[in-house]
Each structure stands twice: as structure tokens, then as C-alpha cells.
Amino acid sequence: MINVSKIKKGIVLDHINEGQGYKLFSQLKLDEIEDVVVLLRNIPSRKMGKKDLIKIETDLLLDFTVLGLIDPDITVNIIENGEMVRKIKLQLPEKVTDIMKCKNPRCITNYEKVRHVEFTLSDPQKREYRCEYCDSPTSL
Amino acid sequence: MNKTKHLIEPKDFTVEELDDIFRLADDIIAAPMKYLEVCKGRLLASLFYEPSTRTRFSFEAAMLRLGGQVIGFDDPSASSTSKGESLADTIMTVSCYADIAVLRHPREGTAKLASKFSPDMPIINAGDGGHQHPTQTLTDLLTIRHYKNKFTDHVIGVCGDLKFGRTIHSLVKAMSRYKNVRFIFISPEELKMPQYILDELDSASYTQTNNLEMVIDQLDILYMSRVQRERFVSEEEYLRLKDYYVLDNTKLQKAKNDMIIMHPLPRVNEISVEVDDDPRAVYFQQAKFGMFVRMALIMKLLNLEVER
Ligand SMILES: [Zn+2]
Numbered sequence: 001m002i003n004v005s006k007i008k009k010g011i012v013l014d015h016i017n018e019g020q021g022y023k024l025f026s027q028l029k030l031d032e033i034e035d036v037v038v039l040l041r042n043i044p045s046r047k048m049g050k051k052d053l054i055k056i057e058t059d060l061l062l063d064f065t066v067l068g069l070i071d072p073d074i075t076v077n078i079i080e081n082g083e084m085v086r087k088i089k090l091q092l093p094e095k096v097t098d099i100m101k102c103k104n105p106r107c108i109t110n111y112e113k114v115r116h117v118e119f120t121l122s123d124p125q126k127r128e129y130r131c132e133y134c135d136s137p138t139s140l
Numbered sequence: 141m142n143k144t145k146h147l148i149e150p151k152d153f154t155v156e157e158l159d160d161i162f163r164l165a166d167d168i169i170a171a172p173m174k175y176l177e178v179c180k181g182r183l184l185a186s187l188f189y190e191p192s193t194r195t196r197f198s199f200e201a202a203m204l205r206l207g208g209q210v211i212g213f214d215d216p217s218a219s220s221t222s223k224g225e226s227l228a229d230t231i232m233t234v235s236c237y238a239d240i241a242v243l244r245h246p247r248e249g250t251a252k253l254a255s256k257f258s259p260d261m262p263i264i265n266a267g268d269g270g271h272q273h274p275t276q277t278l279t280d281l282l283t284i285r286h287y288k289n290k291f292t293d294h295v296i297g298v299c300g301d302l303k304f305g306r307t308i309h310s311l312v313k314a315m316s317r318y319k320n321v322r323f324i325f326i327s328p329e330e331l332k333m334p335q336y337i338l339d340e341l342d343s344a345s346y347t348q349t350n351n352l353e354m355v356i357d358q359l360d361i362l363y364m365s366r367v368q369r370e371r372f373v374s375e376e377e378y379l380r381l382k383d384y385y386v387l388d389n390t391k392l393q394k395a396k397n398d399m400i401i402m403h404p405l406p407r408v409n410e411i412s413v414e415v416d417d418d419p420r421a422v423y424f425q426q427a428k429f430g431m432f433v434r435m436a437l438i439m440k441l442l443n444l445e446v447e448r
Contacts, residue, residue: 106246106247106270107247107248108227108245108247108249108253108268109249109253111247112226112228113226114253131249132252133248133249133250133252133253134248134249134269134271135271
């Protein structure tokens with residue numbers, strides 16, 4: 001049995017909605033990094049019933065913009081020397097580039113090669129963004 | 141350095157800039173001979189990735205009447221696009237020849253994308269799918285200004301397909317910037333104004349109804365629109381709704397004497413031919429204002445002036 005309970009230095013993503021851990025794992029491209037990564041699923045939680053959790057043993061910082069976009073309610077703990085030193089409060093980013101794709105089938109960005117399409121937050125409740133080209137609402 | 145200005149959507153111009161364009165258009169209408177050579181030696185590229193004879197003629201007539209010349213295509217299968225050339229490459233090539241370009245395209249957001257590859261050549265959006273068609277809005281505004289002398293204090297009835305009507309959404313947004321403008325939205329339940337447009341309006345500034353006759357006596361402006369076949373998923377739905385409103389002389393009896401009737405054209409059945417002789421019908425004049433406002437727009441974007 002590998003001991004996954006403690007990491008010395010890195011990041012713990014806590015309070016991930018049940019079943020969302022693997023999706024997050026892929027969206028953050030954690031399969032592409034060389035560091036130790038642990039995905040825990042279906043952990044009993046008093047608040048959430050069940051939750052998922054990801055631990056990453058790393059010196060690098062994650063792109064918290066992407067994380068805020070995927071789920072701003074995830075708790076991010078930064079670990080140093082085996083201790084939690086800092087919590088990061090996630091926010092929905094005001095502007096997003098290179099993460100989303102416009103979902104409007106009539107949008108030019110789905111036909112021409114368009115780099116760095118910018119999406120602007122239009123409805124924080126629905127986590128909805130608007131495409132800079134066609135103004136259609138899109139979410140991740 | 142003068143930053144190149146494009147017209148992609150109506151809000152690219154402030155109310156003051158619009159006024160400037162309309163004043164210039166007024167002067168062109170009053171003394172067109174003064175403007176015969178303003179664009180001498182200038183070239184307009186007319187890039188129509190889908191045919192729209194009406195809009196293309198209006199732009200080309202505008203440029204020719206300013207003494208400029210026109211190149212372009214209105215059939216993309218005859219252009220290098222059919223060989224797989226990207227929009228960016230087309231625009232960068234065209235900007236080597238032309239001073240200004242007009243772009244019509246079936247995909248939404250194309251004009252904006254084109255403007256990013258055109259640092260020196262102004263781009264005018266002549267329609268990008270169901271998204272924006274700002275020169276139609278300028279045309280509507282100049283028509284209102286001409287017949288009503290002001291943009292404030294009007295009751296505007298907007299009738300027909302309010303759900304998919306791009307020109308209508310754009311006109312409503314533009315007119316809502318002026319003081320004391322009230323809208324009455326007239327449509328069948330299925331074609332009501334979308335909520336996101338209503339959300340941007342002051343809720344006291346509009347009412348909704350499905351009965352044109354009941355409200356026609358309150359209107360200063362009646363803007364009729366066509367129900368477009370291509371917006372419907374099923375043919376039955378289109379056939380059921382296409383003749384929902386027909387404006388005829390009987391309905392017009394209750395309307396004010398100085399109400400104006402507008403329509404972006406082409407019409408199908410929504411305005412009976414007998415209405416054409418009514419002095420309140422200005423829809424055939426709109427095309428003329430469309431040309432004049434495009435003349436003013438071309439001059440403005442090219443920073444050209446004549447002494448007034
Ligand atoms: Zn888009």
C-alpha cells in the first residue's frame with residue numbers, strides 16, 4: 001500500500017465534487033507532468049456526502065485561472081514541509097483565452113484558424129462567457 | 141498616427157459620431173454635386189461571401205457617386221477562398237489594392253476577425269450571419285431622423301419576427317440610447333423578443349402584445365419585418381407564422397397621420413401592396429437613405445472632408 005496521506009511540498013485540491021476528480025485531472029493535464037500525482041475518489045465527506053481530492057507533489061504552481069473556471073468552489077491548499085501554509089481563494093476569471101471554444105456552430109472561429117479567442121464573463125451564476133467574435137454565450 | 145476605424149457593430153460609433161455621420165448625410169442629400177470627386181482615386185473592395193444584391197448595390201452606388209471605384213466579388217466560388225485561402229490571407233492581399241473594404245459573410249464574427257488583419261484598411265461589416273448588420277441600422281436611423289427630425293420622444297411599434305430579426309434587435313438597441321423612446325413589441329407568442337434583448341432595456345420603456353390593431357393608434361413609427369424561412373426548423377411552422385401580420389389600409393385607418401411605416405425590405409406579404417401609395421409608407425425611400433448614409437460612412441472612415 002502506498003502512503004498517500006501526506007505530501008511534503010505541493011498542492012492539494014480539496015472539495016472536488018464527487019465524480020469530477022478525473023475530469024479535472026484531464027483538464028489540468030496532470031497526466032502530462034512528471035511529478036507524483038494522486039487522485040482520490042469517493043472520499044466520505046460530512047459536508048458533501050462524497051468528494052474527490054487530488055494531491056500533487058510539485059514545485060510548480062498550477063494555472064489557477066483554469067481551476068477557477070472549472071469549479072470556483074474547490075479548495076486549494078499549498079503545502080510546504082508537510083504543512084498547509086496557504087489556502088488560495090479561487091475566482092471566476094473575467095477574461096479567458098485558449099481554454100474555451102465557441103459553441104455557436106455558426107461562429108467563424110469554428111471554420112477559420114483563429115488564435116487566442118477571448119471570452120468575457122457575462123453571467124457569473126451560470127459561469128457563462130461571451131465569444132468576442134459572435135457574442136454567443138459559452139461555458140466550459 | 142490615425143488609428144484605422146472599422147464599423148463592425150453599431151456601438152462602434154458613439155451617439156456623437158453617429159450625429160456627425162447623419163449631418164454629413166444630410167449635406168450630401170442637399171448638395172450631392174459637391175461630393176462627386178471626394179473619393180477620386182480611391183478603391184473600395186466589395187467582398188461578398190454570400191450574395192446580397194441589395195446591400196452590394198447600395199455600397200457600390202455610394203462609392204461611385206463619391207467618384208471612387210469598386211473591385212470585388214459576390215460569388216465566393218469564383219474567388220481564391222474556393223481554393224482554400226484563409227480569410228486572413230484574402231484580407232491582407234486585398235488591403236494591398238483597396239483603401240476600404242465591405243465584407244458580407246454567412247459566418248458570425250467574420251467582420252471582426254477580418255478587422256484584426258487590416259491595420260490600415262477600414263472594414264465595414266455588411267452582415268455576418270445572424271449577428272450584426274450595422275449599415276442597415278444606420279439606414280433606419282437616418283430615415284427616422286429625416287422624417288421625424290429627432291430621435292427622442294417616439295413610440296416605436298416593432299412588428300413581426302422579433303425573435304430572429306437581427307435588424308430589429310440592432311435598431312431597438314440603437315434607439316434605446318435616446319431619451320423618452322417607448323417600444324411596443326408586436327409579435328405572435330412564438331416570435332417574441334428574446335429575453336436578453338429585453339434585459340438590456342428599461343422595463344418601463346416597452347410593452348408587448350400580439351395585436352397590431354389594438355396599438356396602432358399610439359405609434360409614431362411602425363417598423364414591419366419579414367418572417368424569414370431560413371430561420372425555421374420546420375416548413376409547417378414557417379407557413380403557419382409567415383402571414384401572421386399583414387398591414388393593410390383597413391388597419392392603417394386608426395394610425396396617426398404622421399406615423400411612418402418602415403421595413404428593411406424585401407417584403408413578402410406583411411405589407412399589402414395597397415399601402416405603397418399611402419404617404420406614410422417610407423420603405424421604398426429607405427433604400428435611398430441607405431445609399432446616402434453609406435456615402436457619409438465611407439467618407440468618415442477614410443477621413444475625407446469637403447467644405448460645407
Ligand atoms: Zn463565437
